[in-house]
Amino acid sequence: METWDECFHAAVDVARKAGEEIKVAFSSEKRIQTKSSATDLVTETDVKVENMIISTLKEKFPTHSFIGEESAAAGEKVELTDNPTWIIDPVDGTTNFVHGFPFVAVSIALSVNKKVVVGIVYNAILDYMFTAQLGKGAFMNGKPIHVSGQEDIKKTLLIAELGKSRDAKVLDIIFGNLREFYNEENITHGCRILGCATLDMCQVASGAGDAYYMSGKYGIGVWDMAAGALIVTEAGGVVMDTTGGPFDMMSRRVLCASSEKLARTIAEGLTQLD
Numbered sequence: 001m002e003t004w005d006e007c008f009h010a011a012v013d014v015a016r017k018a019g020e021e022i023k024v025a026f027s028s029e030k031r032i033q034t035k036s037s038a039t040d041l042v043t044e045t046d047v048k049v050e051n052m053i054i055s056t057l058k059e060k061f062p063t064h065s066f067i068g069e070e071s072a073a074a075g076e077k078v079e080l081t082d083n084p085t086w087i088i089d090p091v092d093g094t095t096n097f098v099h100g101f102p103f104v105a106v107s108i109a110l111s112v113n114k115k116v117v118v119g120i121v122y123n124a125i126l127d128y129m130f131t132a133q134l135g136k137g138a139f140m141n142g143k144p145i146h147v148s149g150q151e152d153i154k155k156t157l158l159i160a161e162l163g164k165s166r167d168a169k170v171l172d173i174i175f176g177n178l179r180e181f182y183n184e185e186n187i188t189h190g191c192r193i194l195g196c197a198t199l200d201m202c203q204v205a206s207g208a209g210d211a212y213y214m215s216g217k218y219g220i221g222v223w224d225m226a227a228g229a230l231i232v233t234e235a236g237g238v239v240m241d242t243t244g245g246p247f248d249m250m251s252r253r254v255l256c257a258s259s260e261k262l263a264r265t266i267a268e269g270l271t272q273l274d
């Protein structure tokens with residue numbers, strides 16, 4: 001079996017380098033622009049860091065393909081083929097980054113034959129490095145991590161995101177879904193919204209949270225899910241579509257949980273956005 005060790009180490013190195021840039025910029029003045037809407041922010045750091053990651057990896061692996069959040073925003077076609085493809089979110093949690101809220105991460109995944117074999121999520125602000133390689137387990141700062149194994153929705157710490165849409169109908173569904181798990185009958189221990197999809201998934205992987213979902217076309221992309229999904233499954237967790245079907249990283253929907261039973265309970269309670 002082909003190993004992707006060289007790619008894994010290159011990804012860790014470039015994530016650290018990206019993290020250094022993000023950390024410096026985090027406490028400096030930022031130039032902020034909007035992309036698809038007034039709530040879809042981008043800074044010069046997002047673009048600079050993505051360019052640095054792509055040029056560094058391209059030099060090492062010239063035949064590989066690339067998908068990057070900011071390249072896509074600039075109009076590049078997002079196409080996942082069987083060719084080794086790096087999937088990059090240079091600054092996940094850009095709104096957090098803009099406001100100095102320390103849940104910000106660089107996310108780098110390598111997909112081969114449309115299967116993720118390497119996943120790195122690095123929060124340089126808090127210095128949490130989450131890593132995984134297919135079949136080799138998941139780690140935080142070099143120590144193995146595992147999901148909680150929780151099966152009971154009533155003992156669950158649930159993580160969700162509100163997304164970027166402010167459309168009233170979309171918000172009704174988003175808040176309705178939260179309410180489904182935050183009410184008198186279906187009591188979870190609590191719900192958390194961190195504003196950083198990749199770190200949401202890593203919380204589930206490390207057992208700090210029990211489940212996370214994000215549904216719909218209003219913000220989440222393959223770069224928000226690819227690395228995190230591998231980290232969750234390598235930590236013993238389950239990743240599926242929010243409908244309960246198989247996970248498709250190009251679908252803009254993800255549900256991950258510490259157990260299949262918990263994932264199914266949540267999928268059954270969710271109203272889909274699209």
Ligand code: IPD
Pocket residue numbers: 069089091092093094095161162163164194195196197198218219220221224
């Ligand atoms: C966003 C964050 C946020 C999620 C959005 C994403 P970005 O990523 O992960 O938590 O709710 O849907 O787009 O734009 O900051 O890289």
